[in-house]
Amino acid sequence: MDFLMFQLEKNSLIPLYEQLYSEIKEAIIRGKIAEGAKLPSKRKLADYLAVSQTTIEFAYSQLVAEGYISSEARRGFFVQNLEELALIEQAIPNVIQEEKYVSTYSIDFSPGKIDTESFPFKIWRKYAKDIVNEINKDFLQLGHPQGDYILRHQISSYLYQSRGVKCTPEQIILGSGTEQIMPLIIRLLGKEAIYGFENPGYPLTHHLFLEDKQKSVPIPVDEDGVIVSRLEQTNATAMYVTPSHQFPTGAVLSATRRSQLLAWAYQQENRYIIEDDYDSEFRYTGKPIPSLQGIDQNERVIYLSTFSKSLMPSLRIAYAVLPKSLVTQYKQKYSYYSATVPRMDQYILANFMEDGYFAKHLNKMRKIYKRKLEIITKTIAEYAPTVTISGEQAGMHIVLTILSSKTEEELVSLAEQAGIRIYSLREYITAELELDLDPKLVLGFGGIEIEHLATSIHRFMEALKIKKSTENSL
Template sequence: MDMLSCDLDRTNEIPLYEQLYLYIKREIIEGRLHYQTKLPSKRKLADFLEISQNTVEAAYEQLTSEGYLEVLPRKGYFVMASEDLEYVGKLDVPIKTDNVKNESFRYHFHPSIIDTAGFPFQQWRKYAKNVMDERNSDLLLLGEPQGEFELRTEIADYLYHARGVKCSPEQIVLGAGIEILLQQLVLLWDAKTKYGVEDPGYHLIPRIMKTYGRDLYPLQVDNSGVKVSEIARAGIDVVYVTPSRHFPYGTILSVNRRNKLLNWAAEADGRYIIEDDYDSEYRYSGKSIPSLQSMDQKGKVIYMGSFSKSLMPSIRISYMVLPHQLMERFRSELSFNNSSVSRMDQHILAQFMRHGDFGKHLNRMRKIYRRKLEKITEMLKHYADKIQVIGENSGLHIVLVVQNGLDETLLVKKAETANIRVYPLSQYTFEKKYEGPPQIILGFAGIPEEDLDDAITSLMKSWGI
């Protein structure tokens, strides 16, 4: 055949390779692509559809693995007869997701992407080799429900010296992501518990609360952080905050509001504060902001942290520090849950921390990210008449307030036309009621320093600035 006329929707959340895969699959099932029909080469189809060869290859390989196509060496891809297939079922409707797609962009500004080039593979490999040994065969068995004591000990020591968090290893619970730990917390409280969360904020919280049928109240944020006055008026029992660096604006919860928040929690039994210490490792000016937990005298703060930004997202190791009274309830009500984190990964990380490599890695990455942030903010000064920058003192992303007459949907689409992926603020708001010029979240960590100049220039050009 000459070519496949597939209408790809570049504004759709479904990746391009998946759209192409679904199109070809449908053509085969419905009999429009016949047995032994040769498909266009990857290069020709990529040129025709104006997509990358990697996108075409991903679609072809998926179809081959499912038996819809066969590949003949030096000849190409050919359609299998539908009657020769064991079973052809109804096409699944793809589930939309907000996760980072494996879609290829020239520049990807997602706030969760890190600089992988800075990862200390040699040191990590050394500790992995130590752990992956017959002498540690017991690690093949289930471990402690709270996670390995060795890693919890290292985390407790790190939190005390880096964040002022006062806790023992016995108070720490490990989980495969903040989401897993949040779900465990929800199970500790009554179904009538009302939750408050910053808006805009961490976008997975509403999904978790909706799944469990819990009431969620969005709390407004200003230059001093979350508005504590709203909490009491709304009758909230548990509030989720990012006091050291609000996501996504980067604001710091003021000392006055911290004290008010702690006093609010201490006024009644059943009130708690979940402190997500988001991006606290990456502050580039002034001293590190003390954790809210370090100020807590009444056991009202649940401290949460993760190694996703400080080490790697794929390791899926997060932790929470529970006050003593909640820790007792956790042991009595949830200790039947086995730890969701690989024991071997836990021991590798424990050795990595114990021998000082984690601290060295943080210091090195902090310098790299600071240079990137300084470079990107300096470049954006050239566009100050159209672009305002928020949150430029810490973290791995900034927020751009864009004033060029385009709305956020057009800004995202025009960036994608230039093969650049950016994320609108509305993706992280719950009520979507914010007013004013559109705002774009720009994660810069994953873009090589030498490419930042072209990345920003290309983005501004796509927006007509």
């Protein structure tokens, strides 16, 4: 074997044994050391590389532990025939695919983005440090399948105070995102359930209905939210809705439609409403609208919400509040499931909430998003009546209606050519729908920094070749 292939940097910050381990591993993966080849003895290699035998010992042990080489008593170390090597090589293309997720847009109006400038890193870090500690070694074991009580307790009191949701911690199920919880609900409601869903609507849930081969029916939405009379004409047994701020139109389900929807659910034993209250923390105008769960008298609302908007989408913590009647069934069906949210993250969040930091953070963020919305409204007003806004009562996205002879796709592509990411409303439509003819675009403003908002909108309008109203009249 050619010892020269191992180049060790004595002044590097990387320990020598780690360098040697990487060099040998790389040589095995690349086929530079053949399968079955004997590695030099520890003493020989140590002498040759002028390092201690312990260095070689550490490197070889790591390679043995990872299965690259085997140690045979009194014979030495041999390169293994590793099928895993193929796996390692295969993993490389996946890494390349991953990179595609990195945004290349200079302005990103994706509705899933949040403000990252005002996150309380210092406080979060303190809670994280407190939790990752030997005294909490119990957290290395699995916790309650529905999520630890401490966090469910915090969520239940928060929901009661802020959303009028009436529940006990026993009714709450934590999951690592709405898309992880929905399949559990779909299985809980059984094969016979037929789902109504908003059209346009949140594509992730729609995909789940389709992937689970559940029967589902799109129900159109207008400026008062989902059209319940259209639901009544179907054979749906469960309706998935975003009543506080319809995704993506931003419509708020009117009081009449709320009563109508609950009445629909009460008409038959097996009917349920799945209320997705994903961004209700951020409401800017009028009185807070209570959740449907809070006004439900007959345990027919399954309430869903998430920390993706209120804290960060990467936290991956969402929850469902089940009606009491479904909790027993849930426990029977899923008692063997482990919670999908890491326990330490659950405790960090629970302590953050308990000490009042969540409420403080929400108050701060509400002001920031409100300010962002004001800037957008003011800036877009300069382009009225060509461009108008709707769905601005809550959340972090709005809908722009554009008086243009161009299609939504053409407008999106013009923006894209200027490095701007924006979504057409049509991307959220599942089935044929009589839409009014003017193109509509969904604009998320959460992720754009306050000081760049106005210029971002102007650049966007320029990309769409839309002039300010003052310029039009010149």
